[in-house]
Amino acid sequence: MHPQKLEGNPAQPVIRRLNALRPLSEHGAVLLQQAIQEGLHRAGPGEDLVIEGEAVDSVRIILSGWLCRYKTLEDGRRQIVNFILPGDTCDAHLYLLSVMDYSIGTLTSVSYAEIKRSLFEKLVANDRSLAEAFWCETLVSGATQREWTVSIGRRVALERVAHLLCEIQERLHQVGLVDDGSCAFPVTQIDLADATGLSVVHVNRTLQELRNSRLIVLRDRMLTINDLSALQDLALFSPDYLRTKRRG
Amino acid sequence: MHPQKLEGNPAQPVIRRLNALRPLSEHGAVLLQQAIQEGLHRAGPGEDLVIEGEAVDSVRIILSGWLCRYKTLEDGRRQIVNFILPGDTCDAHLYLLSVMDYSIGTLTSVSYAEIKRSLFEKLVANDRSLAEAFWCETLVSGATQREWTVSIGRRVALERVAHLLCEIQERLHQVGLVDDGSCAFPVTQIDLADATGLSVVHVNRTLQELRNSRLIVLRDRMLTINDLSALQDLALFSPDYLRTKRRG
DNA sequence: CAATCGCCTTAACATACGTAAAGTCGGAAA
């Protein structure tokens, strides 16, 4: 599947992402694109696509827009455990479990493809490269979750916020959504607080500090990282966990 | 595979655990036991079986003993991201990625089976129930990682420590290693601190508080939970994420 | 037997971060 064939194709970020994890066969890419075309959906901002405790019977592939996975405690405390970005697949295999252990909410309006479990299983049965790519995605998402555990457990606020910004820009970069250090960043400080385990006030303080040291510009839902390597050093960020090289 | 066939069999906890995730075929259970018999190993306490940044080419199934997955930051800060208990499989599919994003260290002496990637792939290719069981294990471990993120991000110290104790006893219970509310607990307070994102001193304070309220007894590497439902309430613990029901 | 070591415990003190509250600002709605 060559890049030039993908221009203007809504499946572009997905193919690009999966290809990076595990090169797709021509056949697999075609199958996947068909399945995506047939399952197109949209949702507005602030909607829940999946609710904790319910069963799901399909896989969703995000074509554009941002979402997050989150869990809530009985008393309302909320923790975002992951951001879901264009090209990401939600829950590629989670229908194997009986119920979801988290909710998925949209942060922006999103377009996505919903693929029924039966069709998804046919896809991965028919093309090994697809099956492996989806599994790699699940594994990388696990590695990301571990890194979040480290971040929240051991990084101080400044490092933690910086780390999250680095991660997001690295991931967007992989699907071609970073332009000269700038990318969309439609995350409110409330969301940022719920993602980092901090309070909103402290997230605000921390962002001010990053702004004052000229490391970032964050305004009008746009993030610009002025000095990526300085920010990465500050955050103790290494992109390895997000960059899976193909392996024999 | 009936329980009575497993008495004194080192593979018992593994079969038991996988069976709960996805009932194994007789054929699959036999294949697995053979593979385990042929790959038996031991390690002492305080050893690293896997080191962050290195490649692995095999899967390890823990038969007895405790381990943990951990990551370290450049300056030495360390975060345990998971405990690995008897019956658990390490990294069932992680050889798909090029390098490990974490280390695995032993907390006690352990016995385990090491299965080479090539053999493991034959196993799962030959028996669908095995393949699905291992994938379910990976998914449950992902759900656990998310719960840890919530715990560290949003639970206060007392809840957090209590939650960890509940999780561990639930998991040990599933493989038959809890006897009347008591189980082994070979985790130092240093480890506990690295797992909860707290300092050792504060872990100590927190344990004192749990002891003083008569919820637990923790002494000589043995943990007894006196009032499980009180502890679970305190921790906002729900075992759902660890209890995967089979699904059609 | 003394010496050492790892782990646990406690105390005193420091601080990163949370909470509460109020004000600003821009965009959407009426």
Place this chain on the structure above:
DNA sequence: TTTCCGACTTTACGTATGTTAAGGCGATTG
């Protein structure tokens, strides 16, 4: 236009948790 609302910002203050330091105690070692 006016009103409203959500998000951002800032201040003042409180506290959960971290840091440093020291002592105890059992197990191991020489």
